[in-house]
Amino acid sequence: MLAVPPEPQTVRSSQADLPGVSVVIPIYNGEQDLPNLLQSLRAQTYPSDRVEYWLVDNRSGDRTPTLLQAAAAQAAQDGFPLYYRSQAQIQSSYAARNVGIRAATHNILAFTDADCRPQPGWLAALMQPFSQPDIGIVAGAVQGLPGSSILEQYAMRRQTLSQTHTLNHPVCPYGQTANLALRRAALQQSGLFRPYLTTGGDADLCWRILHQGRWQIQLAEAAIVQHRHRVSLSELRAQWQRYGRANRYLHQLHGVPLTPELTGIDYGRRSGRWLLKEVAIAFPQILAGQGSLATLLDTPLDLFCTQARSQGQRRASLPPMAQSIEWLESDGSQDDG
Numbered sequence: 144m145l146a147v148p149p150e151p152q153t154v155r156s157s158q159a160d161l162p163g164v165s166v167v168i169p170i171y172n173g174e175q176d177l178p179n180l181l182q183s184l185r186a187q188t189y190p191s192d193r194v195e196y197w198l199v200d201n202r203s204g205d206r207t208p209t210l211l212q213a214a215a216a217q218a219a220q221d222g223f224p225l226y227y228r229s230q231a232q233i234q235s236s237y238a239a240r241n242v243g244i245r246a247a248t249h250n251i252l253a254f255t256d257a258d259c260r261p262q263p264g265w266l267a268a269l270m271q272p273f274s275q276p277d278i279g280i281v282a283g284a285v286q287g288l289p290g291s292s293i294l295e296q297y298a299m300r301r302q303t304l305s306q307t308h309t310l311n312h313p314v315c316p317y318g319q320t321a322n323l324a325l326r327r328a329a330l331q332q333s334g335l336f337r338p339y340l341t342t343g344g345d346a347d348l349c350w351r352i353l354h355q356g357r358w359q360i361q362l363a364e365a366a367i368v369q370h371r372h373r374v375s376l377s378e379l380r381a382q383w384q385r386y387g388r389a390n391r392y393l394h395q396l397h398g399v400p401l402t403p404e405l406t407g408i409d410y411g412r413r414s415g416r417w418l419l420k421e422v423a424i425a426f427p428q429i430l431a432g433q434g435s436l437a438t439l440l441d442t443p444l445d446l447f448c449t450q451a452r453s454q455g456q457r458r459a460s461l462p463p464m465a466q467s468i469e470w471l472e473s474d475g476s477q478d479d480g
Contacts, residue, residue: 161190
């Protein structure tokens, strides 16, 4: 179901031939990220008359709602297609995305997040695969924002956010909502995001679409979004605990195998090998200025992330309401993009 990218095609003859796209971005406490996000959206090379941006606040406790309303008002003055919505009932990015989907007027829906920085050619590249009628899902590339901290460098080396991991999932490929586009027709057949799910909703939705057998998924490598990496151990732990919870939820929804947990003996062996082999070899090189302390910490950080994921998976249980799926009814008002 993972489509092979076609040979490069000739550029479309006119802007009118380009598909219309509605970009949906859920935002929770995004006050610090909004300026860079708005700048990234205004820098898109995709024709402004073929795109609209729906920014959906999800019960933020900071100044996000005020800033979004101001941004939408300014956009209206500038003639820029940016709009504000709110999802104040359910604390879930998927519920917020559903609000944006219902407000959207185009037949292709694209998604990213507040802490992402879409590159100028993002939308133009993300739309190209939809020239093939059997492509229902397009996943763009997710890269880390440049960072100098040990944790940021670790995440870069491990390619933590890369779509490569999700597109090669052993059960079924899927794309992360940090950089994803879907056909409205696929959503009408499979349903929207599960509004009460708090993690794993991107995999769940992609799998429901792909299991229909009609649609394929394709990677658009040139459609680049940069994502902010975690900079503290507490943030890193929360990230990997969330990955563990997602695996538990997907196990209950789709029968995905649970990730085997390491035993105390496993942790001891890996830690001992790190101390007796990796440190013994690398430490003299570091003292001589020929090695990196950040690289030396890869194994302890691997074990830290593995333990956090196991904790998240072990403690999670799918809430009953998370079984529910919202559905989209067509009123015939959408364009034919």
